[in-house]
Amino acid sequence: DTAVSQTPKYLVTQMGNDKSIKCEQNLGHDTMYWYKQDSKKFLKIMFSYNNKELIINETVPNRFSPKSPDKAHLNLHINSLELGDSAVYFCASSPRPGGSKNIQYFGAGTRLSVL
Amino acid sequence: AQKITQTQPGMFVQEKEAVTLDCTYDTSDQSYGLFWYKQPSSGEMIFLIYQGSYDEQNATEGRYSLNFQKARKSANLVISASQLGDSAMYFCAMRGGSNYKLTFGKGTLLTVNP
Numbered sequence: 001d002t003a004v005s006q007t008p009k010y011l012v013t014q015m016g017n018d019k020s021i022k023c024e025q026n027l028g029h030d031t032m033y034w035y036k037q038d039s040k041k042f043l044k045i046m047f048s049y050n051n052k053e054l055i056i057n058e059t060v061p062n063r064f065s066p067k068s069p070d071k072a073h074l075n076l077h078i079n080s081l082e083l084g085d086s087a088v089y090f091c092a093s094s095p096r097p098g099g100s101k102n103i104q105y106f107g108a109g110t111r112l113s114v115l
Numbered sequence: 116a117q118k119i120t121q122t123q124p125g126m127f128v129q130e131k132e133a134v135t136l137d138c139t140y141d142t143s144d145q146s147y148g149l150f151w152y153k154q155p156s157s158g159e160m161i162f163l164i165y166q167g168s169y170d171e172q173n174a175t176e177g178r179y180s181l182n183f184q185k186a187r188k189s190a191n192l193v194i195s196a197s198q199l200g201d202s203a204m205y206f207c208a209m210r211g212g213s214n215y216k217l218t219f220g221k222g223t224l225l226t227v228n229p
Contacts (some may be wrong), residue, residue: 033217041154041204043219056215083118090160097215101167104217106160 003027006091006107013081014115021076021110023091031055031097032074033104034066037088049074052098081114088112117142119207119220126225128197136192136205136223144168144211145208149190154222155220163205166190185208197227 004025013019025032033056034046048056048101049068063079078085118141128134140149151163166174166181174181182191190209194201205222 041222042204045216048215088158092160099148101165102210103150103162103165105162106152108157108159111158 002108004093004105004107005092006089006110008110009108010111010113012115014114015081015083017081018079019079019081019112020078021089021091021112023074023076023107025072025091025093025105027093027105029093029095029105030071031094032071033067033092033094034074034076035090035092035106035107037090039087043090047074047076047095055097056104078112081112083114086112086114116213117144117147117209117214117218119209119218121220121223123223124221126223128194128225128227130199130229131196133193133195134197134225136194136207136225138192138207138220140188140190140207140209142209143216147209147211148212149183149216150208151179151192152206152208152219153192153203154206155200155218160206164192173178175220185212194223194225196205199227199229201225202227 031050033048047066051071052068064076068074088109092104094104120139147168149166153161164176164179178195180193198200206222
């Protein structure tokens with residue numbers, strides 16, 4: 001029973017298209033995150049929601065829009081895809097937003113390839 | 116600002132031997148947490164071990180232990196009795212107590228040789 005699940009696992013699309021990645025967690029956590037892992041494996045936070053409220057919004061192009069319909073779901077919508085958006089996108093969740101002992105659990109990742 | 120440094124891009128170890136993966140950090144927070152994650156070639160990110168800045172004892176989880184030296188700002192991961200399945204990318208990360216963000220290092224690619 002997967003704790004943090006993302007769909008799809010692979011996404012291949014053309015430049016200029018719009019796509020969405022879905023994330024769901026069944027851990028009962030209040031906080032969810034989106035990370036981007038680039039080709040050099042560097043992981044960087046993009047967004048975080050706590051109980052449907054945006055609490056982290058890093059310097060990300062506004063073509064990226066997160067949406068949290070409820071605290072168990074955090075979706076990522078990307079408009080007008082560009083070649084540089086090709087990366088692995090990870091969803092994660094944690095019990096709460098802050099505090100030092102606040103373990104984040106990750107989904108399996110979505111590998112996005114923009115052609 | 117928080118910073119994590121992993122100076123070993125790649126490490127090799129023989130099966131059944133122990134290996135230490137280095138991690139140093141920088142933060143102005145008094146309360147913070149340090150984390151290690153494993154990313155095998157299949158791509159998922161797996162949480163391994165956590166150490167709090169006020170924890171008096173080094174954390175251990177099975178074959179994983181964290182060698183925490185606060186004065187030196189280091190949080191090295193020790194894997195004992197390496198197995199072939201330990202071959203993966205390992206990331207050190209931290210969060211300050213006042214910060215929502217988890218900051219990651221660049222990772223160390225560990226290869227376990229038979």
